[in-house]
Amino acid sequence: MFSLFYGLWKYLFTKTEFHVLILGIDKAGKTTFLEKLKSIYLNTESLPPDRIVPTVGLNIGRIEVSNTKLVFWDLGGQPGLRSIWEKYYEEAHAVVFVIDAASPSRFEDSKSSLEKVLRNEDLQGAPLLILANKQDLTEAVSADELARYLDLKKLDERVYMFEAVSAYDGLGIKESVEWLVEVMERSKRTEMLRVRAGVTGPASA
Numbered sequence: 001m002f003s004l005f006y007g008l009w010k011y012l013f014t015k016t017e018f019h020v021l022i023l024g025i026d027k028a029g030k031t032t033f034l035e036k037l038k039s040i041y042l043n044t045e046s047l048p049p050d051r052i053v054p055t056v057g058l059n060i061g062r063i064e065v066s067n068t069k070l071v072f073w074d075l076g077g078q079p080g081l082r083s084i085w086e087k088y089y090e091e092a093h094a095v096v097f098v099i100d101a102a103s104p105s106r107f108e109d110s111k112s113s114l115e116k117v118l119r120n121e122d123l124q125g126a127p128l129l130i131l132a133n134k135q136d137l138t139e140a141v142s143a144d145e146l147a148r149y150l151d152l153k154k155l156d157e158r159v160y161m162f163e164a165v166s167a168y169d170g171l172g173i174k175e176s177v178e179w180l181v182e183v184m185e186r187s188k189r190t191e192m193l194r195v196r197a198g199v200t201g202p203a204s205a
Contacts, residue, residue, distance in 0.1 A: 017069040018184050019091050023117060024098035025109050026077040029133040033098055033167035034061045034074045040173055041065065065181050072096075082113060089122035093184045093193060094129065096176075101132035101140040101164070104149075111150050118154040125189040128160040129180055136166040159183050 022030045038044055041063035059074040073092070075085055095117065099110045114130070117123065130150075132143040141149075143162040161179055165172035184190050 016067065016185070017071060018093040018181075018190070019071050019073065020094050020096055020180065020184075021085070021088055021092045022072055022074040022096045022098060023085055023113075024077050025082075025106065025113055026079075027103075028077060028098040028100045028110070029167045030074050030077060030098045031059055033096075033131065033133065033165070033173075034059060034072055036167045036170055036173055037061060037063060037072065037177070040170060041177075063177075065177060068181050068185075070177070070181070077113075085117065086120055086122065089120055089126075091193070092123065092126055093187065093190055094127040094180055095123065096129045096131060096180070098131045098133050098167075099146060100134055101142075101146055102134040102137040104141065107146070107149055111152070114150070115152065115154065118152070118158075125158060125187065125192065127180070127183040127187055127189065128155070128158055129176055130160065130162045131172075131176065132162060132164045133167055135164050135171050136168045140164075159187065 022034060024030050038061050058076075061072040061074065063070050063072075073088055075081070075088065097110075097114050097117070100106060118128075130143075130146070132141065132146045134140050143164040147162045161176075163172050163176045163179070165176060167173070
């Protein structure tokens, strides 16, 4: 009985916390994106891009948006590290997949990696935000062009959005986060994770 009331109290009086995976192949700009997020929402200085090293394992970033806590898990994207991604799928409310929009020669690698992510049952129903990153570079393709190239068949089954961003100068970052918060609050995936944790809330739309 105590655990039931504690769960209800926690739901009513603590901020909602969402876990978001940041995935993508190496050098897509995942850690730069996380650093820019922290600088925008925490009013801190982000690491200069030339000091950001490839992630081996996991970087964690926490921000607050309105009454919502977001915990971002930035995972290494080198081929040998992608096998650990699935260890984090089960607890994720949503996925941010970062693609270097200025490197068309690597789009195929990004596409195959993303398709593998989408096939995993542990991420069923998770909203997906695909970032066409590095828009500060003149050779970057638009979000629409990237969407046409990827032509992902599995996207019909989930809530998703393509967004043009620059993790370097912050273009599109706030819009991306606002979209994420909105869709996670209404997501059936969120409701499923709440039920699994023993905390039930209002039914999702």
